[in-house]
Amino acid sequence: MAGRDTLTKNQLRVLEKLEAATGPLSAYTLLDQLRENGFRAPLQVYRALDGLMNAGFVHRLESMNAFVACAEPHDHSHRMIAFAICDKCGQVAEFSDETVGKSLDAWVGSTGFAAKKAVIEFRGTCAACAAVAA
Numbered sequence: 001m002a003g004r005d006t007l008t009k010n011q012l013r014v015l016e017k018l019e020a021a022t023g024p025l026s027a028y029t030l031l032d033q034l035r036e037n038g039f040r041a042p043l044q045v046y047r048a049l050d051g052l053m054n055a056g057f058v059h060r061l062e063s064m065n066a067f068v069a070c071a072e073p074h075d076h077s078h079r080m081i082a083f084a085i086c087d088k089c090g091q092v093a094e095f096s097d098e099t100v101g102k103s104l105d106a107w108v109g110s111t112g113f114a115a116k117k118a119v120i121e122f123r124g125t126c127a128a129c130a131a132v133a134a
Helices: 009-020 027-037 042-055 098-109 127-133
Strands: 058-061 066-069 080-086 092-095 118-124
Touching: 009 027, 009 058, 009 066, 009 127, 027 042, 027 098, 058 080, 058 118, 080 098, 098 118
Parallel strands: 080 118
Antiparallel strands: 058 066, 080 092
């Protein structure tokens, strides 16, 4: 897989914003944050995000239509990724487990379906928010 040195200038700027963020960011939030860097149109952000996702540096959270930097960008081998998303504070934790991934691959494969990738999203309350509510 590609390293950071192969990323375009726009991809690097988008990745830096996502890495510095405390939670997921939408493409339009990224656009607003990158206007001072010459970004003028959503298409610029979406192109950068597509390249970053293909290279394994960024994940899209389907349920939020938002993006996060990969917790393990040096390891592009994980095909099964799970996210725990806090509905209160927006914190996102990323999980990837080879054993769970293989089990899910076997289960899905037993149906004849050929999966390329799996993304699972858990929605709920993180430990910090649960402690505050208690």
